[in-house]
Amino acid sequence: xxxxxxxxxxxxxxxxxxxxxxxxxxxxxxxxxxxxxxxxxxxxxxxxxxxxxxxxxxxxxxxxxxxxxxxxxxxxxxxxxxxxxxxxxxxxxxxxxxxxxxxxxxxxxxxxxxxxxxxxxxxxxxxxxxxxxxxxxxxxxxxxxxxxxxxxxxxxxxxxxxxxxxxxxxxxxxxxxxxxxxxxxxxxxxx
Numbered sequence: 001x002x003x004x005x006x007x008x009x010x011x012x013x014x015x016x017x018x019x020x021x022x023x024x025x026x027x028x029x030x031x032x033x034x035x036x037x038x039x040x041x042x043x044x045x046x047x048x049x050x051x052x053x054x055x056x057x058x059x060x061x062x063x064x065x066x067x068x069x070x071x072x073x074x075x076x077x078x079x080x081x082x083x084x085x086x087x088x089x090x091x092x093x094x095x096x097x098x099x100x101x102x103x104x105x106x107x108x109x110x111x112x113x114x115x116x117x118x119x120x121x122x123x124x125x126x127x128x129x130x131x132x133x134x135x136x137x138x139x140x141x142x143x144x145x146x147x148x149x150x151x152x153x154x155x156x157x158x159x160x161x162x163x164x165x166x167x168x169x170x171x172x173x174x175x176x177x178x179x180x181x182x183x184x185x186x187x188x189x190x191x
Contacts, residue, residue: 004036009043022048068099068108094122094131101128101144104137109144118149125156126164133161133177136168141176151177 001024003012016022025031036044089095097116100108109128119127126134129149132141145151154160162181165173 001032001035004032004044004048012044016047068096068103068105089122092123094126095120095128097128098122098126098131101131101137101140102135104132104135104140106137106140106143109140113147118144118147119153125154127153130155130159130161130164133165133170133173134168136165136170136173138170138172141165141170141173145176151180 003009003015022032033045033048036048090099094102095116097109097112097120100112116128118129121127122131127149129141129144129151130153132144151161155164162174162177165177
């Protein structure tokens with residue numbers, strides 16, 4: 001389930017090969033398929049649900065949200081640039097920008113950035129850059145960093161971006177954060 005959420009396909013495939021039970025659900029009733037949707041790894045999602053066989057509980061996301069997190073929609077052009085549809089949140093408080101970061105959907109992140117505060121908070125008080133870091137999406141992380149997010153912010157559990165990046169196992173992001181830790185990459189230092 002953890003590998004489905006974090007989109008680590010090679011580890012997921014290894015565990016599946018070793019006989020992992022793909023029908024189990026967590027305490028909230030989410031199965032591996034729903035967790036894979038939340039993680040946004042298209043290869044794991046397609047592997048689990050060529051015909052919807054592993055879906056035990058409906059996804060908490062509407063069609064637009066699912067399309068953005070899974071990378072099937074790169075630019076929600078059907079909505080105007082400042083459409084209220086683009087600033088909706090899921091039931092957990094994650095914005096479409098958070099979901100695009102979660103799925104590693106760089107093109108969608110680029111499209112959505114003008115509609116959001118770069119430090120918008122979502123579930124766990126994570127910002128989009130925190131979401132990209134914990135999911136290990138290097139290219140999305142670098143895109144967000146180029147828009148000067150406040151890297152000194154912490155989650156509601158006190159985790160900073162570096163801690164989340166370590167959880168996401170991205171050496172590129174961890175190295176960047178360590179190399180830039182003393183340079184005050186926050187909004188306060190820009191003033």
